[in-house]
Amino acid sequence: MGSPMALNLIKVGCDVIVWNRTKSKCDPLISLGAKYSSSPEEVAANCDVTFAMLADPESAIDVTCGKNGAVSGMGPGKGYVDVSTVDVATSKLINEHIKARGALFLEAPVSGSKKLAEDGQLIFLTAGDRSLYELVSPLLDILGKSRFYLGKVGNGAAMKLVVNMIMGSMMASFSEGILLSKKVGLDPSVLVEVVSQGAISAPMYSLKGPSMVKSQYPTAFPLKHQQKKLMLTQDLRLALGLAESVSQSTPIAAAANELYKVAKSYGLSDEDFSAVIEALKAKSQDTA
Ligand SMILES: NC(=O)C1=CN([C@@H]2O[C@H](COP(=O)(O)OP(=O)(O)OC[C@H]3O[C@@H](n4cnc5c(N)ncnc54)[C@H](OP(=O)(O)O)[C@@H]3O)[C@@H](O)[C@H]2O)C=CC1
Ligand SMILES: O=CCCC(=O)O
Structure with a gap:
């Protein structure tokens, strides 16, 4: 994601x-x-604004606050924009370290995968220093098609986790539908077409459905990021934690989360997250 954005x-x-x-x-x-x-320190020292796009909370913290991390190169007049997907606590921690150097912080996780990053069509979910948001808006407009300013640090991370929780459940449900259609003698390709024309149509289904029917999962959003294992965190689990913190029931997402764990245990971490369908195939002895 970082490469096409930089490009x-x-x-x-x-x-x-x-x-x-x-x-x-x-x-x-x-x-x-x-x-x-x-080093990240050198980048931050040499730039007015530093963007970080890291895999997960651990790497986001390490690259910012670790040895030769970006924090060491920050100072008054500089800004740090973290576009990685992390949890609320991680974002707040990074914010504190950046602020301690007198610099500005904006969290700005993105919705949209590799192709949309290439096409400059991302959606930014930002929160933090409003003045930095205003400053980098022209850059966000080069990288994306829309941007939301959501207020205090943590709101961008929370919004991203909620969106990814919905996405994870949608993909799990779609996978069940593909396999069930096949089991009852329907052509799953036709199911994909029917879905694409109705009220539940979604770009994700049209984009990934045809490959899923062929058991192919060209990687756009790697499954490992839907199931991050570091610090026992992952997008779905983080979203479940967020829900628990406010006593919101999320049984569908919890069930979907179990499937991603199974898919990961099958060694599918580097495949696209649509490979979650393999977890259901194994359960139903369907290897087609
Ligand atoms: N792919 C997608 O569709 C989307 C991804 N995201 C989010 O964007 C972020 C990046 O995703 P993506 O680009 O797909 O992931 P990749 O796995 O392709 O890239 C991860 C990046 O993090 C770096 N990294 C990982 N661990 C460490 C570490 N310990 N120290 C330093 N650097 C590290 C990698 O460096 P190296 O090259 O050395 O491995 C690489 O630059 C994730 O948070 C993901 O959830 C958000 C929206 C869509
Ligand atoms: O975090 C990744 C989300 C992938 C997407 O929005 O298609």
């Missing part, structure tokens, strides 16, 4: 400095004009 900024002529743990992944960006810094 879109380079394309419009922004002065972009990049860092990634695996440096080779920066090479295509460097060849297109990005400069390279050897």
Whole structure:
């Protein structure tokens, strides 16, 4: 997600400095004009605004607050925009560290996957320093099709988790439908078409349905991010934790969460999250 976002900024002529743990992944960006810094600290020291796109809460904290982390390069007049998907507590922690350096913080997790990142069609769910939001809005408009400012830090993370919770349950339910249609002698491709024309149509179903019917899961949003294991956190589990914290019942999401865990145990972490369908196949002895 970070690469296409950086690329879109380079394309419009922004002065972009990049860092990634695996440096080779920066090479295509460097060849297109990005400069390279050897640590997150150096990036933050050399930039007015630093964007972070990390896998999960642990890496987001490490890259920000760890050794040679971005915090060390921050200071008054600078801004830090974390576009990773993390939990509320992680976002608040990063905010505190950035603020302690006199800099501004904006959480801005995104809705929309790899293709939408490439096309500059992401949806930003931002919260934090309003002045930083105003400052980076022109950049967010290059990277995305819309942006929401949701107030205090944590609201962006919470909104993202709620959206991903709905998405996880929708995909699990869609998977059940595909397999059931096949078991009762229907053509699942026709089911995908029917769904795409009705009230429950969703781009996600039209995009992923045809591949799922063929047991193919080209990775857009890796299943491992729907089931993050670090610090026992993951998008669905984090959403369940959020629900529990306010005594909101979410039985559908809880059931879906179990399926993602099974799919992950089958070694499908790096496949698209639509590979959750494999968890149901195994249960019903359907290997087709
Ligand atoms: N893919 C999608 O469709 C979407 C993803 N998201 C969210 O965006 C974030 C990134 O997702 P995505 O780009 O798909 O994930 P990837 O797995 O492709 O990239 C993860 C990035 O995090 C880095 N990273 C992981 N662990 C560490 C660590 N311990 N220290 C330093 N860097 C680390 C990786 O570095 P390295 O290259 O060295 O491994 C890589 O740059 C996630 O939070 C995800 O939930 C949000 C919306 C859509
Ligand atoms: O967090 C990832 C969400 C993927 C998507 O919105 O399609």
